[in-house]
Amino acid sequence: MVYFFTSYWWLLFPIGFFIFGAWDRWLAYKRSRDHLDLLRSYAEKGQQPPPELVRGVGPMGADDLPGEAPGGYPPYGPGYWGYPRYMRRAYRHYYRWGPYWRWRSAFVTGAVAAGFWWASEYSDWPGTYEPFRLVAIIMTIVCVGNLVFAVMASAFRDK
Structure with a gap:
């Protein structure tokens, strides 16, 4: 057993990345679920939710683009x-x-x-x-x- 840990110590890094990635996905799921619950409570009351709240619906915010350079939007239009x-x-x-x-x-x-x-x-x-x-x-x-x-x-x- 000692040989296993001394020979394969480097496996701690991919296993750690996997665990932290799973934790990040779990937190993102909880965040989006709470966001949708908040929107549902506005809908049940018959109120219009604030635009900032509606803009955050989805896997990313209105200004976030995955994998793109920051601020690299096309030079025309509102966003x-x-x-x-x-x-x-x-x-x-x-x-x-x-x-x-x-x-x-x-x-x-x-x-x-x-x-x-x-x-x-x-x-x-x-x-x-x-x-x-x-x-x-x-x-x-x-x-x-x-x-x-x-x-x-x-x-x-x-x-």
């Missing part, structure tokens, strides 16, 4: 949700799959791969050469894939 559906879809598609995010993914995975390569060479802990080297190889392959997609996203940007 993202006031646009027709085809414009919102095009806007989401451009920023989600645009070259900026592809290059960012390539650089981040390259930095992580370089860190694991460095750790596999210069780590003073016994028995860490093989696991760090394995992760470094996998991250290098992921970085090369992200780099290929970034070059393709830049070369075929308007097509």
Whole structure:
């Protein structure tokens, strides 16, 4: 049993991320449920809820866009949700799959791969050469894939 914990200590990180991700989703569920309960209480009373409360309905607020640059709204109109559906879809598609995010993914995975390569060479802990080297190889392959997609996203940007 001691060998298991000393050999697989790194599994604490993905398990911890899973637990905290599940906790975050549970809190988001409770927050949206409480929000809908509040809207339901306004509807039962026959009152009009405040616009700030109605705007927060859904998985995100009126000003939040997942995966987009902050403040990166189109330069016209009252806000993202006031646009027709085809414009919102095009806007989401451009920023989600645009070259900026592809290059960012390539650089981040390259930095992580370089860190694991460095750790596999210069780590003073016994028995860490093989696991760090394995992760470094996998991250290098992921970085090369992200780099290929970034070059393709830049070369075929308007097509």
